[in-house]
């Protein structure tokens with residue numbers, strides 16, 4: 478899952494990037510409203526953390542422009558403490574959730590995960606597909622009851638497929654959602670990651686649909 482952090486205060490932006498990277502997200506950062514608007518219109522984010530007080534273009538205007546342009550990604554806004562009017566204005570402008578500063582990083586991460594789940598119609602933090610269980614809160618995976626140890630990228634790829642059950646996901650889509658903007662992307666790496674996941678999860682869990690991509694199937698074959 479790839480997220481955009483829009484925050485002009487350098488120290489808070491660094492904390493957000495670190496916490497979200499640790500939680501398994503690929504993270505891009507914008508430090509002003511114009512850059513944020515551009516990135517939100519051109520990159521396929523799974524969610525956005527949007528500060529409202531920003532240089533060049535304020536967060537509410539950024540959000541309104543995204544929504545007017547048809548951008549539907551979940552957006553969590555950061556508001557000033559005790560400002561109910563900011564929260565109302567933000568929600569009315571198309572925000573999906575808010576947190577007032579100062580906030581606990583763990584709460585922000587949990588809310589973002591919940592927003593992404595909801596955007597995909599998933600109600601529970603644990604995604605169950607046949608014998609495969611993916612706990613998105615702890616980023617842990619079991620197959621037929623046995624724990625499966627995954628690297629961050631392996632988990633990220635599996636979690637992305639699990640958020641789109643039944644739909645084949647192309648390599649280019651996976652690449653766009655697994656790596657941050659400044660990452661040196663290589664689609665061959667994806668094949669390697671899928672190969673390792675298949676060895677760890679068993680055959681039949683990740684299907685290859687020729688010309689379409691990869692799909693997670695509910696029950697392992699055989």
Ligand code: CA
Pocket residue numbers: 484485486528529530531
């Ligand atoms: Ca600010």
